[in-house]
Amino acid sequence: MISLSYTPMCALSPGECGTVSDITLGGAMRRRLQDIGLIPGTSVRCVGVSPLGDPRAYEIRGAVIALRNDDAEAVHITR
């Protein structure tokens, strides 16, 4: 079996930081993330979880952006 050597971004708990290593999303969402400055090498910090656990809020380059876990799962990070 292939071992999962990465952490999905949605696994970050509030206050935890990480650095993006890969984005496996395609299409419009990949573009949208690039627009807000999320590319491999970008550091992110989880700043909060909405009351029902999804979406979560991340600090990305000075702005706070909420992403659904489905999307954030495809953003791989290293802690």
Place this chain on the structure above:
Amino acid sequence: MGLTRTSLTAEIGRGANYTDKHDCVVALAGNPNVGKSTVFNALTGMHQHTGNWSGKTVGTAFGRYTYDERTYSVVDLPGTYSLLTHSKEEDAAKDFLVNETPHLTVVVSDAACLERNLNLVLQILEVTPKVLLCVNLIDEAKKRHIKIDIGKLKKHLGIPVIAITARSKKDIERLKEEITRATDNPSESAYTVQYDDEIEKAITTLREGGVGTRFEALRLLDGTPEAGGDSVPSGAADAVAALQIARTAAELSDEIAKALVKTAEFIAKEVVFVEKATDMRREKIDRVLTGRIFAYPVMLLLLLLIFWITIVGANYPSSFLSNLFSSFEMPICRFLQRLGVPQFFTEMLVFGMYRVLYWVVSVMLPPMAIFFPLFTLLEDVGYLPRIAYNLDRCFHKCSTCGKQALTMCMGFGCNAAGVVGCRIIDSPRERLIAILTNNFVPCNGRFPLLIAMTSMFFISADTAASSFWGAAFLAAIIIFSVMITLFVSSLLSKTLLRGVPSSFTLELPPYRRPQILSVLVRSLLDRTIFVLGRAVAVAAPAGIVIWLLANINVGDASLFAHLTDLLNPLGKIMGMDGVILLAFILGFPANETVIPIMMMGYMAEGTIKGYESLSALKTLLEANGWTWVTALTVVLFSLMHWPCSTTLWTIKKESGSLKWTAVAFLLPTVIGAITCILVNFVFGFTL
């Protein structure tokens, strides 16, 4: 956002000549939520609506100002993060910059978030070097201990840069001065991003092949030319093809994005100095307002508080206006008689048209003049995006967009405003669902009926405890309407509007101190007057129709009575009666008139009348066979029936389709009728 003059002027502006030929055209570009609209308002003095959430301006708004004996036409482009992505906003902004070639483009950016904003600045510099960077919200950044070296930024970008606080009049004067200077002395050394060698070589080839700007070349390489959009000059097509064989379009796209982001990062590192990065205040507030324990109670309490202030506050001005207008009835009558107008027409005009008209104005104006400023206040502070954040999970489950929560909240004020608000939703499918379901939340016009029913039939005596139960019952109605909205949204996602939820990014802006005065002026002008205008336009003819129905006799009864008899069997099945059903039908122009028309029917009078007290109304209703089941079905049908004419008109405009307008009419009506029949069937026996 909402029913604003912006949307109106944008419609006029499109197609028509929006600027004078001799004007100096200045485009305002920028990320969403950077105070671009505030800058626009301050420059032009026109009240374009601004708010504290992303993606508000979809249509293009424009305004003018004169400085130093020259007239400037300012065009407010939609807020965008990028020009490369293909969405409605991005395309509108890109098309304007590429095709209209403004004399100057002012890029407004948020000082606290400069790095991301620079990404857009760099993209715009690929289109034109005539750019002025306006670093806004510099006061907010200072408070968060973020310092920006403007001189250095100017040197790096090779364009004029100015730091301002858009709320300050002095800063706006400085900005005007800077705009004049920048227009007269275009920059000659504007910065351009360096991509890797292959891309740079391809750009050169493309431009030699006839592609106008570096930006258009980039878009071609990006591999996402829209159908029929960017046309490729023949010489250039081969160059693109050659490069896209070596590297896939996706790789090229990534490379371009990377170069832009990295350049922005590099410049930001040079000019931005941060002492204390995180905004602790925001995080503390968010821990409460979006926390597991407090998020929903706070939301519900805030909503109830707004309703309470609206209802209590509107009481006095409503009766004042009503008395004022009614005191004119007799003088108008006498005046018309003196002019020789026949008795029949005089009565029709005064007791039909005029009375319904002033009824609508006096019951609608005060609550709207209170509700909309309060709502705008929440918007200004930055709370609204948090509502979307808190509720997104529910909407996600229904395969729709979390921003629908915002349009739903707006619907509590006015469904027509809520429908216009759906423009903030990107995906057309999700936007249509939000439009079709907006009517399921009760607007201000329906609250008086809901409250009257609650206090007459569902709470007992007039004690302190009863007002609590009244509020609780109202809260239950609201929660029910939200659940129905979610249910129908999910139903639509599975049937007529099938699809998976599209991707969702929602910016949570910092909490900001609201500008009270501007909130008042803006919400009054932009929302209240506009909605009221549309309501009045339909109330006047409706008043005449109601009066004619009640005063034209066929056989031994009025047309109104005949219609009532006709509708009676249907009404009975639904737990109501013919009068109630006819009142809902005649209340099509404005939901506020449902109770007065009902009373007119029961009292067999020729004109609508206000009610003196709730107990008198209750006696009248009970004398006509009302029970608590009747009241319950009236509440349910009020929540779930066709949208009012203003809303329907707006739905037609926003969806651009008669078919979907018909769906918007039928969907709630059918659901409401079925619910009422079921409720009547189940509870009718208990009586």
